[in-house]
Amino acid sequence: MPPHFFVSLPAPSLSLLPPPTTTISLSLSSLSPPPPPTNRGRTTTVRSSMEDRRRSRVSLFPPLPHRDLMLDVISAVDSRLSPHLLPSSVPSDVLSFRNPTGSSLGSLDIRRGSPASSVDFMLESWLHCRLPTGALDITTLLAFLNGSTDAPHLMMELIQASPTALVLLLDLLPRKDLPLHQHYLDDFYHRTQLDRQRQQLESLPQVRPYRSPSLYVRSIFSPTAVAVAVDCGEGAESVMEDIVRARLGSVAREYVRVWSDECACSTKQMEASETAHMRRRDGLIKAKAIEIDLSANLPRLFGPDVSNRVVAEIQKAFGEQR
């Protein structure tokens, strides 16, 4: 498995497909707040249309167990944040891309938060690579908040190296140095009982803790981060499907629920120096994400041209925090 951070990437010409018109039911839809009363019809229509386009793009990726889970989670977060997000400005050749031989394909979408919101950006990426060692699929969701709150960011990444083996990274990334900020630890991690979810997952015989090869990545995780490898053994595709749907799905839903309720639209009055310090910390984490994962791996997988386009879009989103 190649090194990764928690940012991965994006399928070509998918955007040329006509979006399906049916409404897709989402298992996470209960997480969505009701849309604002004004323009309700229009908001719902826009969201459905975006959701349809996402599902259309993603349909070209292999139908691995984790695909539906990630779609549901991303849709739930999208629904929650949608009133606070600007339209995507990602060009179509980043929204969907592939390498010259067609062995790797990806999709990246980024939506910035609206000026008055607490949202910095929401990033989703899908990556499928046929490598000499086999296929590798990485899907990532990042929902970062801006300087109007110190609440944690949301990150989720699924890395699937075979139909029966995957790695899940799921965390509310702290924005404070926790040993110095016990109330923060209590508020977002202890009181929310997130660790129970992790414990239940790690009690399964197919699941063991996973450590990122990057010490930096480990250092940004919270104490309740889910970082697990699931290995069901050859031929156990149905077992993996059950685990992804029932177990990983349940844990991911709970993390997203906590993040949606406690973090997503929070605000906090802070001293200017405190905000500046937190923004510098956020900035370093984002810069390191690009350095570790994207700059190191994208050119190798997609060639320099595609790579440059994709990285430029991410840098744009990462570099403009309010």
Added chain:
Amino acid sequence: MPPHFFVSLPAPSLSLLPPPTTTISLSLSSLSPPPPPTNRGRTTTVRSSMEDRRRSRVSLFPPLPHRDLMLDVISAVDSRLSPHLLPSSVPSDVLSFRNPTGSSLGSLDIRRGSPASSVDFMLESWLHCRLPTGALDITTLLAFLNGSTDAPHLMMELIQASPTALVLLLDLLPRKDLPLHQHYLDDFYHRTQLDRQRQQLESLPQVRPYRSPSLYVRSIFSPTAVAVAVDCGEGAESVMEDIVRARLGSVAREYVRVWSDECACSTKQMEASETAHMRRRDGLIKAKAIEIDLSANLPRLFGPDVSNRVVAEIQKAFGEQR
């Protein structure tokens, strides 16, 4: 297993025993620097005498597999730091104590660093409790540095709940918020390749990762912290002895070597504000150590009088960082 932090406690009337006069060979003695040229004979004699008294005190604790390992590690650190440590001022009824029924016994020793050194204090504690659920032995070593350096503290704790099951916590505790200080992460954790040690240990079939029940404890650990549970199964005492001696011993020696070489006597010029920030961080970690472990567990195990004496000595050492 009761909750613990990484500080534990202390055996009564052991100090009345005459110290043995033989010199004990230490497997870690190669870590010791040569003592200063002046007073060499005297320094060696003082150190041997202290070492003898320690071994005498500890001889009353059960001869579990981990006892000799902790003695060797503590002796090695003591030898390294000895030229920079003041004599112990811990009273005899804290150096050795027990509860009224005699079911729990402990030993705590603390030596402060000399005024010109980088050492804040070295703390060693031994605790043996006969609980309804069985015996519990906890041994802890802390070597904390002061404000003249930002190098990590050393901590090691072995918690043995049966002759064939134990938990090892071993880390160089970072004194900086790592996502903000990548050079610090590189210098002390990446370049020193400490993670290889952890990986090798976790590759053993008897070893699995251990998570402290305290989220705060998890938050102060470095990304290369060893936090493992070793379970050899009933009747496998000799397997446990081998693992403790060969595997845990090897890992502990390497962590102590790195800490001795890179941290123990380092100094660093820092801005006053940076030093103040780091001291506040150190102070919170120490206060939390007392709150989580000592204040919660000592009265229950040793009664209020003993508990108050022991906690007071620790608070004295923890509260006077230079």
